[in-house]
Amino acid sequence: xxxxxxKSKKKADTYLYVEKRDDFSKVPxxxxxxxxxxxxxxxxxxxxxEKLGVADLEKVQQELTEKGFYLQLPPKQESLLDEFxxxxxxxx
Numbered sequence: 710x711x712x713x714x715x716k717s718k719k720k721a722d723t724y725l726y727v728e729k730r731d732d733f734s735k736v737p738x739x740x741x742x743x744x745x746x747x748x749x750x751x752x753x754x755x756x757x758x759e760k761l762g763v764a765d766l767e768k769v770q771q772e773l774t775e776k777g778f779y780l781q782l783p784p785k786q787e788s789l790l791d792e793f794x795x796x797x798x799x800x801x
Contacts, residue, residue, distance in 0.1 A: 710755040712773060719745035722783035726769055735777030744780075 713730040717723040725744060727733060730752065733741060755770055764781045772779040 710770060710773065712753050712755055712769070712779075714750045714753055715747035716750050717744045718748055719743070720783075724750070724764075724781040726764075726773060726779040726781065728773055728777055733778075740780065 712726045712728065713732075715725045715727070717725070720743070723744065725736065725747060727736065730749070733747070736744075755766065755773075758766060760766055761769060763784060764779070769779045769781075
């Protein structure tokens, strides 16, 4: 299963996987507007991979099959202020 991977120029650490290079026909227009101009990163054979960096390989394959695309968002970052407060016993 080949997939083309693109990164967003508008949203940091946001990637879009599509079935064919430069084919965004299955990606909803509002998503493309938010994502911005896609910047090609690589072609990847998902069938030969055991894992992906941040994304769940099975979920990527499933969504590509069902929807024709997969949107990888950056992992949620913990609030450093909240973490500091917890460590110091300060309630919010």
